[in-house]
Amino acid sequence: MVNLQGKFLIHAREMGWTNPNKRVLIALSGGVDSMVLLHLFLTLPEDERPQISAVHIHHHLRAASDQEATALKALSVRQHFQLIIRDWAPEVHPKSGIEAAARHFRYQQYGGVMEDVQADWVATAHHADDQAETILMKWVRGGEIAQLRGILPVQSFGSGELIRPLLSFSKADLRDYAMNQGLTWFEDATNQSQEMTRNRMRQQVIPRLKVENPQFLAHVEDYAGQLTDLLEVANLQIERLLAIILTSAHPLVGSVVVLSGCTDAQQRLVIQAILKQLNPELSVQTSQVAAIQRLITNQYRTQGTIDLGHGWRFFREYDQFGAEKVKPDVKSEQSSPDFMLKLNHWYRLSKFEEVGLMTSQPNTGDVQQVWLTPSAFPVGVRPWQPGDKYRLANGHHQAVARLMVNDKVPQSQRNSVNVVSTHDGTILQVIHFRRATQNAADQRQTGSQPYYLVLRQHYPKGD
Template identity: 35%
Template sequence: MEELAQGFLRQGKEEKLWQPGSRILVAVSGGVDSMVLLQLLELVQATESEVMLAVAHVNHQLREESAEEEAYLRGYCEKRGIPLYIRRWESLPVSGMEEAAREFRYAFFQELMQDHYFDTLMTAHHADDQLETMLMKMMRDGNVQTAGGMRKRRAFGGGRLVRPLLDIPKEALIAYAKAHEVHYYEDATNYLPQVQRNRVRQRIVPPMKEENPQLLAHFGNLAQQLQWLTDWQEQELQKWYRQYAEVKSESLRLPIAPIVSLTKGQRYFTLQYCAKAIRQNWQVTVNDEQLNQILRSLESGRPQWRVDLAGGWQFRGEYDTLIFGPASLATTPVVTSEVPEQQIRVKLGEGTYLSQNEWVGFLAMAPDPVTGNLYINPDDIPEKVKLWSEIDQPLPINFPTEAVFRKRRDGDRIQLTPSLRKKVSRIFIDKKTPNEMRERSWVMTTVDDQVLGVLPQALSYLSIARETDKIHYRLLYKYRKEE
C-alpha cells in the first residue's frame, strides 16, 4: 500500500496537480474514497512546502448516520488543524434527488473557492467511478462527445477541479484504508436498486470485470483517447464554423455547398457542432432525430425544405443556404445590410483562434520551481503565435469562468473604472482607431453580455487584477499585424 501513496505523490508532482503555495479544497463525504484522498493529501502537505488544505463537507441529512459523519469530520479536522467548511442541505427536492444534491454540492464548493481563494478543488472520483460514468453515458445518449467520461482536470470556480484518483481502482483505496486504519463510513444509499449508478455498479460491472481483469485500465485508456479526439474535433469544427457561419440576432446562416462536400460523418459532426452553438446562443435544442432529418434533407438535393424544432424555431433549406431561425421569419426578406454577428466562447484554462491572425487564451499560472515567480506554461501557447504581438494581462480572482468574444454593437459600453463608463465607439474615437480596425476589433463580454474589454484597444477594470489578488490566470491576446 505504500506503493499507492508513492505513486500518488509522484504522479501529482509530474502532472502538477499541486505546487508550492497551492490552496486545495478537498470534497470529503466521509466515505472510503474521500477519506483516503484526504489522508494522501495530508502526506502531500507534510512533504510539500506551503501547500494549504481545507475540507468541504455537505451534510445531505438523508440518512441517520449523517450527523455522526459530520461530528466525526469536525473532530478529525480539529485534531489536525485542517479548516473545515460544512453546509447542510435543508430544502430537499421532491424528485430528481441525485442531480439536485450534486448541484447543491458544487454550488457550495464554488462559493468556497471564490470566497476563500482556493485555486484547486479535489474530489475522490476513482477508476470505478469513471467506468460507471462512461457506461451510463453510453446507455443514456450514445454520444461520442460525452462518452469520454470525467476529465482529470477542468476549470472550476475561478480555479480548477482535479480528480487525482481517477486512475486508481476502488479496491486499491479500500485496501489502503484497511492497511492504514483509515476510518470511514459506508453509505447505505449506494446499494439502493432504484438508483441507476447502483444497478450498473452491482449488476453490470462485476461480470465485465470477471470477463477481463484489465477492464478498468482499458476504459481509462478509452476515456483519454475519446477526450483527445473530441478536443481535436472541437478545434477543427470551430475553425469551420468561424469560416462559414453567419450569426445574426435571430438566425444562423450556413452555405450548403461546403456542407454537402463533406463526408457523411463529417456532415453529422459539423451540424452537431452547429446545434451546440444554437443551444448556447438561443437555448434551442436540436435532438438527434432532428439532426438526422436535416442531414437527409440536405442529401435529397431538394431546393427548399424545412425541419420544425421546438418553440417555433426551424431549420430550412433555401436553395444554396441552410438557415436556422424562427418560423415566423421564414418569409421575411433577408436584410443584407445587417452585419453578421459571430460569437466565440472561451473558458478559463482554454485558448482559441479568433481569426487567422488572432489567438486568445485564459491561461493558468504556475510558480517557477526555482524562482517562485508565476509563469504561463509555454506548451499552452500554439507555436505559430508565439512571435506575434500580444496583450498580456493578469486576471482578477473573480473573473468569470467563461467569456464571449463578439463584434461590437451599437450602444456597447465599457466600465473603465468603478466610476467611469464609456461607449465603445468613444474608445475608438479617443484612440483614433481607423474604421477598418474598428470592424476587426473584438468585444469581450460575460455570458450575460457585460463588456469586459475591447481587444486590442481597452480592458474594463473588471478584467484587471488588483495588486492584492492572487493570480491564477492571465489573458493572453496574440495578434499578427497585417502587411
C-alpha cells in the same frame, strides 16, 4: 499491493498540484474515497503540499448525517485543515429527482466555496470504478459519443479547475489504503440499494466484467484516453470548418453551399457542433442531425424548418441556414394589415410607412397610377392569399407565391407580405415587390378614372 501514496505523489507532481502557494478545496463526503483523497493531500511532503481546505455538504437525507458532520469538524481540528460545511435544507428538497438535485446543489456550493477560500482547484474522489460505472451507464442510455469519455481528469470549473486525482486507482486500492493507514470513514446505506442504476452497475455488472478480465478498469481508462485524444483532434478540425461555414455567430447563420461541400461525416459533426454552440443544454438526437443534413443537401427543397425542442428551431432559406428561438405566432396589425382605403386618406402600414389612394397625384412618395371603375371599390390592403395573381407587362398573370419563390423571399417573411386588391380581387400591387400592369383597355372601360396608389415614409413625432 499498489503503492498508492507513491503513485499519487508522482501524479500530483506531473499535474502541478504540489505547489505550496496554491490551494486545493477537497469535496469531503466522509466516505472512504474522499477520506483517502484528503489523507493523500495531507501527507504530501510539506514543501510540495498545497494549502488545504475541504467542503462538506450536509444533505439532511439520512439520520446519520448530523453525526458525520460533527465527526468531520473534529477531524479538521485534529488535522489542521479548514472545513466549510454547507447545508441543503430539507424544505427545499424536491419531491422527485432527489439524486440529480443533490448533485446540482453540491457543485453549485463547490463553486461558491471555491471562490470564498480562493482555491485553485476543487478535488473530488472519483476513482476507476466510478469511471467504468459512468461510461457503462452513458453507453446503455445512449447519447453523444463525447459522453463516453466519462469523468474528465481535469476540466475548467468556477474560478479554477475541477480535478479528479484518483481516476487511475480502483475502489479496492482505496479501501486497502484506508485500512492500512487506519483511516475512519462513514458508509452510506443507500449505496446498497438496487433501485439506482449506478448501484446495480457497481454491484452486479462491473464485478462480472472484472472476472472476465482483471484488467477491465485499466482498459476503460485507456479507451477513455484514446477517445479524448481523437475528439480533441476532431474538434480542432470542426472549429476550422465552422470558421469557413458560419457567416454570423449572433444570430447564428451559415452557408448552405459551403456546408454541402463537406463530406457526409463532416456535415454531421459540424451540425452537432452548431447545435451545441447554439444551446449547450440541447440534447442532440441522431434523427435531428439526419433531418438537418437532408434539408441542407436537398436541391429541390430550398426552404424549411426543423423543431429542435426547448423553443429552438433550425431553418434553411435558400443559400443560408441558421437556428433561432421560436417566436410566438402572433399576428399584429402592423405586419398583417387588413383594411379598406378611403379616398384621400392615409393609413398606417407600419410604424414608419403609410399608404393612401388619392384622386390627384401627390408630389411625394412612391406613386402608382391605377385606372379604376366604380365597381372596383372598395379597394383594400390585406395579407396575400394562395391563388392571388397579378398581371404582367405581357398580359399574362403570375402567382404571388411564384413571385416570392423567384425573389427568394424567406419563408419566415412571407406571412408579412401584403397586397392592394380591388373589390373583385384584382391585385393592383404586391407591396414592396411588384406593381400590376394595366393597359389601354383598363382606361377605356366605362367609368374608368385615374387614381394614385401611394406609399410614403411617415415618422411620428418623437421618433
